[in-house]
Amino acid sequence: MDFTAPAEVRFHHFFGTQGLVIALGRCSEPTETRYDDIMVKLIVFGATGFAGGEVIRVALKSPEVTQVTAVARRSLENATNDPRLKVLIHNNFEDYNTLSEEFRTHDAVIWALGGKVSDFPSIEEATKVTHTYATRALESIKEARGGSTPPFHFCYLSGMGADRTESQHFFFEKASRYLKGRTEKDLLTIVDGNTHPSLRLIMHRPGGILDTTSEGMRSRLRHGLSRVMRPYFIENKLVAGSLLHTATHGSQKDTLENADMIERGGLFLSSIGLQ
Numbered sequence: 522m523d524f525t526a527p528a529e530v531r532f533h534h535f536f537g538t539q540g541l542v543i544a545l546g547r548c549s550e551p552t553e554t555r556y557d558d559i560m561v562k563l564i565v566f567g568a569t570g571f572a573g574g575e576v577i578r579v580a581l582k583s584p585e586v587t588q589v590t591a592v593a594r595r596s597l598e599n600a601t602n603d604p605r606l607k608v609l610i611h612n613n614f615e616d617y618n619t620l621s622e623e624f625r626t627h628d629a630v631i632w633a634l635g636g637k638v639s640d641f642p643s644i645e646e647a648t649k650v651t652h653t654y655a656t657r658a659l660e661s662i663k664e665a666r667g668g669s670t671p672p673f674h675f676c677y678l679s680g681m682g683a684d685r686t687e688s689q690h691f692f693f694e695k696a697s698r699y700l701k702g703r704t705e706k707d708l709l710t711i712v713d714g715n716t717h718p719s720l721r722l723i724m725h726r727p728g729g730i731l732d733t734t735s736e737g738m739r740s741r742l743r744h745g746l747s748r749v750m751r752p753y754f755i756e757n758k759l760v761a762g763s764l765l766h767t768a769t770h771g772s773q774k775d776t777l778e779n780a781d782m783i784e785r786g787g788l789f790l791s792s793i794g795l796q
């Protein structure tokens with residue numbers, strides 16, 4: 522990862538959901554490929570946001586992606602007129618009955634909807650958006666798809682330090698890490714611990730996500746991000762690449778840490794000439 526590249530940091534997330542937790546090794550686990558000629562139709566939740574917006578941008582550069590359906594409560598800013606992009610306005614994220622047909626006809630969901638607890642007015646609201654919305658969506662996908670194959674991939678954007686045991690000590694954002702951890706755990710339960718024959722859940726745990734598409738604080742970053750801090754960050758395009766890599770190719774590993782995401786993201790971006 523080149524941290525000398527222009528980058529702007531979302532400072533509100535620097536020590537947010539991901540914060541200072543653990544140093545992580547690189548992943549060299551082989552990935553699965555589901556199709557000989559990969560052609561994938563994707564549904565993206567959170568497409569109006571920072572990470573989800575980048576997923577849309579990168580997805581539309583990939584010849585493997587034949588359709589991107591963004592499900593959002595408002596229209597997308599900077600939406601392209603690429604005919605592969607379709608936007609579905611959806612207002613009740615606790616009920617997905619109207620999306621059954623989309624769940625049956627697409628191959629994967631990328632879930633980039635949410636935030637850290639302090640982004641919401643209350644813990645109840647944060648819990649509803651983070652936990653209820655995601656678990657209801659996965660339950661609806663399970664119901665809509667029945668046992669159909671090939672497996673449908675649900676690629677969940679979580680955060681570094683997500684704690685499924687809800688017991689670890691954290692200096693920052695403990696409530697966010699617990700909530701993300703509980704959500705991961707309950708999503709895993711829905712797919713029977715990832716033994717479900719037609720559903721595959723892949724969790725992505727990025728550190729602080731850097732926006733490398735804008736100017737902003739790039740010089741501060743170039744000079745200020747020490748070697749010690751680098752394992753705690755990832756470029757937004759690599760987050761998108763990692764989510765798209767697992768949405769199209771799957772993953773034997775069901776939880777990707779920051780270093781894994783940098784590797785997967787790099788593979789995907791290289792395959793479409795963006796890196």
Ligand SMILES: NC(=O)c1ccc[n+]([C@@H]2O[C@H](COP(=O)([O-])OP(=O)(O)OC[C@H]3O[C@@H](n4cnc5c(N)ncnc54)[C@H](OP(=O)(O)O)[C@@H]3O)[C@@H](O)[C@H]2O)c1
Pocket residue numbers: 531534535538539566567568569570571572573593594595614633634635636637650678679680681727728729730731
């Ligand atoms: N940014 C980081 O550095 C970072 C690091 C680690 C993990 N993450 C995680 O990655 C995910 C995406 O983060 P982000 O930075 O892209 O966040 P973001 O820019 O704030 O985008 C959040 C997305 O979630 C949607 N959303 C939020 N509340 C909603 C609600 N009540 N109903 C429907 N949609 C709602 C937003 O839709 P609207 O546009 O309609 O509000 C938007 O599409 C979050 O779960 C976050 O915790 C982010």
